[in-house]
Amino acid sequence: MNNTLCIDSQDISFESGQSIMQAACAAGVFIPHLCFHPDISPHGSCRLCMVQVDGRLLPACTTPAMAGQKIENNTDSLNAQRRLVTQMLFVEGDHICPGCEKTGNCQLQAVAYFLGLLEPGLPQMYPTRNIDASHADVLLDFNRCILCELCVRASREMDGKNVFAIGGRGQHAHIVINATSGRLKDSALSIEDRAVDVCPVGALMKKHQAYQKPIGQRFYDQNPIDQKGDANSHQRGEKT
Amino acid sequence: MNKKLKLATTSLAGCFGCHMSLLDLDERLLALVEHVEFDRSPLTDKKHLDHCDLGLIEGGVCNAENVEVLKDFRQHCDILIAMGACAINGGIPAMRNHFTLEECLKESYLDGIGITHPQIPNDAELPPLLNQVHPLQEVVKIDYFLPGCPLSADAIWHFFQALLQHKTADLSYTALHYD
Ligand code: SF4
Numbered sequence: 479m480n481n482t483l484c485i486d487s488q489d490i491s492f493e494s495g496q497s498i499m500q501a502a503c504a505a506g507v508f509i510p511h512l513c514f515h516p517d518i519s520p521h522g523s524c525r526l527c528m529v530q531v532d533g534r535l536l537p538a539c540t541t542p543a544m545a546g547q548k549i550e551n552n553t554d555s556l557n558a559q560r561r562l563v564t565q566m567l568f569v570e571g572d573h574i575c576p577g578c579e580k581t582g583n584c585q586l587q588a589v590a591y592f593l594g595l596l597e598p599g600l601p602q603m604y605p606t607r608n609i610d611a612s613h614a615d616v617l618l619d620f621n622r623c624i625l626c627e628l629c630v631r632a633s634r635e636m637d638g639k640n641v642f643a644i645g646g647r648g649q650h651a652h653i654v655i656n657a658t659s660g661r662l663k664d665s666a667l668s669i670e671d672r673a674v675d676v677c678p679v680g681a682l683m684k685k686h687q688a689y690q691k692p693i694g695q696r697f698y699d700q701n702p703i704d705q706k707g708d709a710n711s712h713q714r715g716e717k718t
Numbered sequence: 719m720n721k722k723l724k725l726a727t728t729s730l731a732g733c734f735g736c737h738m739s740l741l742d743l744d745e746r747l748l749a750l751v752e753h754v755e756f757d758r759s760p761l762t763d764k765k766h767l768d769h770c771d772l773g774l775i776e777g778g779v780c781n782a783e784n785v786e787v788l789k790d791f792r793q794h795c796d797i798l799i800a801m802g803a804c805a806i807n808g809g810i811p812a813m814r815n816h817f818t819l820e821e822c823l824k825e826s827y828l829d830g831i832g833i834t835h836p837q838i839p840n841d842a843e844l845p846p847l848l849n850q851v852h853p854l855q856e857v858v859k860i861d862y863f864l865p866g867c868p869l870s871a872d873a874i875w876h877f878f879q880a881l882l883q884h885k886t887a888d889l890s891y892t893a894l895h896y897d
């Protein structure tokens with residue numbers, strides 16, 4: 479009864495124990511995000527879901543929903559901050575969309591479209607990172623990894639395998655693979671793993687599945703992410 | 719009384735795809751030239767740039783001539799627009815930034831598959847290559863960005879319509895794409 483909060487002057491009810499993000503998702507209110515997944519414990523790292531809760535800037539995915547909260551979400555100033563965060567993700571990786579298998583189905587791209595991003599805004603870093611194509615069914619292109627840790631968490635929590643972790647710090651942070659050789663083919667990863675489905679971008683991908691849909695029919699081609707939802711919800715439902 | 723806008727266009731490190739989209743305006747080109755007059759452009763073959771209201775630039779910057787042309791455009795155009803993915807973030811040509819210039823040249827002209835007369839071109843007419851490909855805004859100030867690889871004719875059309883009404887172009891969801 480009393481479990482009601484307010485997002486951008488819309489009252490929504492929530493269940494005890496839910497985060498603001500979970501409550502918003504259940505009510506069909508879109509809060510931009512990349513590292514959140516409804517079935518995986520939250521991580522609070524991508525910083526896209528920052529909302530103003532009673533005047534304080536907090537991540538919606540790790541902040542518990544509480545009765546009476548007044549939350550600002552889809553505002554010009556929050557979206558301006560989100561644009562900057564998204565621009566940083568674009569320039570620090572190697573996001574040449576026309577050459578990426580994920581294009582049209584990519585959540586980073588979709589968030590950028592939602593925010594109306596026209597340009598990188600910051601100097602391109604053009605990193606040179608590796609590609610691990612050793613696995614028969616799965617490819618990992620480190621150049622496009624946004625360090626959301628979804629694969630890390632999915633492997634640990636859903637697959638019970640611990641295939642991935644993040645190593646290094648700051649600019650040198652990167653995914654590491656649990657195998658003595660450090661390569662995917664020697665890890666416990668299999669194509670059925672949930673970890674393979676959750677990557678929001680074109681970093682961890684199934685092989686032999688690219689470019690199946692023509693332009694115009696891809697997941698985010700016609701409608702924006704606030705209507706379509708997460709890229710990985712579609713990956714699970716649709717592929718093989 | 720309605721003075722026509724003067725427009726210059728050029729393709730730097732691009733594939734001419736964005737200029738193809740300009741041609742894809744089809745019959746809308748006729749409506750466009752009612753309001754717009756082309757100055758230097760591959761469409762006019764005019765080599766010299768006069769003062770223009772608007773410059774549309776396709777492609778990023780990959781060699782010394784690109785830098786020169788881009789600076790010339792900045793000097794002569796009141797509004798400069800980066801048109802398409804390569805102009806905005808380097809695009810496909812910037813994929814060479816993973817390698818040294820030497821590696822690129824060796825692969826293309828000496829060691830690559832199917833090369834019959836291996837030699838690195840070094841004619842004095844050829845502009846020297848830059849070590850990396852750069853987006854336009856890392857060299858000059860850019861006033862507006864129109865993404866797409868290529869950007870669609872609809873996006874170009876929408877941009878001109880907004881411009882002629884002195885409005886900022888607000889691309890529709892389907893006209894805004896990075897591929
Ligand atoms: S991962 Fe997404 S944003 Fe990055 S290059 Fe691929 S489609 Fe573009």
Ligand code: SF4
Binds near residue numbers: 622625626629
């Ligand atoms: S590989 Fe994908 S899921 Fe894993 S951390 Fe990188 S972006 Fe996230």
